[in-house]
Amino acid sequence: MQREMLAHSRGSMHALVHTRLAEQGRATVERVAESLVNPLYYFDLEAIGQVLATIRRQPDVSYVVVYTPTGDVLHDGSPDIMSFGQAMDDPFAAAALDARAAVVQSDDDVLDIAVPITLGGERLGGLRVGYSLRNVAADEQAANAILSRSLEEISERHLQGVALSLAALVLLGVVLSLLAQRTLVRPIRQLADHAREIEAGNFNVDVADSRRRDEIGDLVRAFRRMSESIRRHDRDVRRMAYTDALTGLANRLAFREVLDQRLIESGGAARALALLVADIDDFKRVNDTLGHDAGDEVLVQFSERIRETVERFGGGATLSRFGGDEFVILLEGDERAGQLRETAALLAGVLVEELARPIVVRGRPVHLGISLGITLFPDDAGDATALMKNGDIAMYQAKVAGKNCYRFYSRAMDQAVERRVRLEQDLRGAWDRGELSLAYQPVFDMRANRLVGAEVLLRWQHPGHGMVAPSVFIEVAEQSGLIETIGPLVLRTACRDAMRWREECGQRDGLFLAVNVSPRQLRGGDFAAEVEEILADTGHPAALLHLELTETAVIGDELRVSALLGRLRGRGVKVWLDDFGTGFSGLSHLRRVPIDGVKIDRSFIAEALRNPDDLALTTAIIAMAHSLGMTVVAEGVETEGQADLLRERGCDFAQGYWFGHPMPLEDLIALCR
Structure with missing residues (x-):
């Protein structure tokens, strides 16, 4: 009976703990994998890292890995992603890669749960979480030790007592046998029944406390403590599985x-x-x-x-x-x-x-x-x-x-989102496919009426939709984060083109290059170092590079943006505030952000000949900028009358259809010769 009880208890506890941990772990990993579909599809390592960081905070988690379909590590939840790109070569890796559903594997130290991450039937990769079994093993060993000691003491002492009683009281043997059945076997069988209930998943088993002061009482109390410990552990596991570790909210x-x-x-x-x-x-x-x-x-x-x-x-x-x-x-x-x-x-x-x-x-x-x-x-x-x-x-x-x-x-949103998603998917790789190209709009000196520079503009010739408006695809690139990839490519290519046009036009030190910078570029990574690297690689003079940024790129983080722009200006790069006059706080930025010039928005220029208010505002902007030592460029000049009006009011530079449409590099070279 002793061996049977001990073996049954050990087996029950082991199966119970491991089964429960596997079920809770699999549910947690499957939900986390579901939340990683969009970040993995968009290759958003930061969003992936935020999700994995929540899992890594759990006390029993040994490791967490998001991997590619080829088995390479994409993210390990650490801030620096030290194992990025490494192949998974552990004993559990092969089964994890072949999995089409959740796979649970384990050894003596860890419980590994792998779940594939798919989108529309396509496998994007997978998620693996390893749970440490050391604490579980320690709890099992402690409980087993208590059970083993208690059973040994019961066996030794009570068998001796029964033997002495039988020898001394032969006539009462039947009575003592019945008494032993009641005092020894029945409590042990009750504990065995409780163990089977716990094994079946009923952790709310009520094990009555025993007032006995012998080994049976010790055994009952030890089993009661073990049952309460398992119940607490189950509550802790459920709390971890259903609660966000950072905020304490439901997950x-x-x-x-x-x-x-x-x-x-x-x-x-x-x-x-x-x-x-x-x-x-x-x-x-x-x-x-x-x-x-x-x-x-x-x-x-x-x-x-x-x-x-x-x-x-x-x-x-x-x-x-x-x-x-x-x-x-x-x-x-x-x-x-x-x-x-x-x-x-x-x-x-x-x-x-x-x-x-x-x-x-x-x-x-x-x-x-x-x-x-x-x-x-x-x-x-x-x-x-x-x-x-x-x-x-x-x-x-x-x-x-x-x-x-x-x-x-609204149901109309479905179509809009579907169009936007298709456009974003098409934009990915458009540069490599040669669909994106650069055009240059000339900028003229108003007083000398000569070419002094050009603004680079991005164009997208879609194979199915034709020319896509910049206002459409630039917004998609900004919101999706693609601008952080496309922006440096545009700057590097434009700097190389500018070196060529100056070489062929014989104006090595005269023509400047104006490049638009998005708010996301300024806020992502080290933009100043990126610009410095491109200037060094292409040989483009820093003094002939004009970076144009809008008011929205400055709002919200003026201290950081001012420091970044100050660093670039210290290298000789010029900074211009684009679409000036359209924001309510434009004047305040002239005081707080280091800039070299402003570009008057085309909406003022379009009505300057007919609307006295627009003319007054344009005149005031020119005068104010000059008083601060800044250069002024007018955008959207389309008629000779507009050009004459701006020239009379002292505007320095201008660009627009009157001076030249956006054109390929070859046409710009022909214009400057």
Whole structure:
């Protein structure tokens, strides 16, 4: 009986702990893999790192790896991604690569769970998470030791007692046998029954405490402590699986279960649901400028503001952080009352207003904001997957609308998003396919009426749609992050072209090159070092490079941008403020940001001959810039009358159709000869 009980208990505990850990781990890894589909598709290493960092914080996680379909490590959750590009060669790697569904493998030290990441049937890669089994093994050994000692003592002492009793009281043997059955065997069998229940997954088994002071009592109390320990461990595992480690909010897995349950409950009742998908605007800028620790602090403060706002609003809303800078809110309402849409709009408006207030991080105010997408059940969709997709689409439309606002989902958005996604996919690789090209618009000196430089403009000849408007594809490149790849290519190619046109025109030191810089380029990586490297590689003179940036590139982080531009100006590069006059705070930037000149927006020039107000503003801008020692360029000059008017008011340079349309490099060379 002793050996049977000990073997059964050991086997039950081992199978119980490992099975439960595998089930919880697989559920967690599958949900995390689902959240990595978009970041992996867009090769967004930062978003992948944010998701993996949440997993790595869990105490029992030994490693976490996102890998490519070929088995190379794409991200290991560390800030520097030390194993990037290395091939997975551990014993579990082969099965993980061949997996078409979740695969659970283990040895004495680690439980490895691998889940493939797919999109539309195409395998993008996979996610592996290793859980340490050392703590589990230690708990098992301790419990087994207690059981073994208790059973040995029971066997030795009670068998001796029974033998002596039988020898001394032969006449009472039958009575003593029945007494032994009651006092020894029945409690052990009860413990065996409890062990089988725990093995089956019932961790709420109530093991009654024993008042006995013998070894049986010790065994019962040891089993009771072991049962409570397993129950606590199960609660801890569930808490880790369903809670976001950084903010303490419900995570994607917990929210999805709540959403599924609410949909089931609302299916046969007159109830409606509203899903609000929220994303922090320009959060990447915080990580790039202040570091990821500061980014975590911002996320904690943002989540606290959202939680307080939702609680003040009332209504039993469910709040979750989905990872990265994305939060989701679920509202419930009476469909027949028809008020849920208004309620969701009111909450979204309050959140936009509340989160527009600056956050103080390490003594610095940080201005961000939030964009929200709202979708309704059953009006917009009937299942959780469709609701989540519609919420993402509506949130994206809020981003497109200018951020810091909310939008309701409409079916027309599906077509718009589909067109945008196709355009983004086509834009990826367009440079390598030769679809993107550079055009140059000449810039003339107004007084001498001679060519002094050219602005480089990007053109896209789409094989199916023809010429795509720059206002369309530049916005896509900016929002998708492709501009961080295309921008340096444009600058490097334009610098090489400029060296050629100066060589062939015999003007090595005269013609400047003007290049537009996007806000994302300024905020991503070390832009100044990138420019310096390109100038060194191409031999282009720094003094003949004019970088043009808009007011939006400066707003929100003037201190960092000023330092960056000051470094470039120290190398001789000129900095111009583009589309000047269109922003409300343009004048303030002239004081705080180091710039060499301004470009008057074409909207003023177009009406200068007919609208006295535009003429007065144009004249004032020219006079003000000259008083500050800055050069002035007028954009969009299309008639001789406009050119004469600007010349009379002392405008330095001008560009537009009157002087020349954007043209290929060969035409510009012919113009300057």
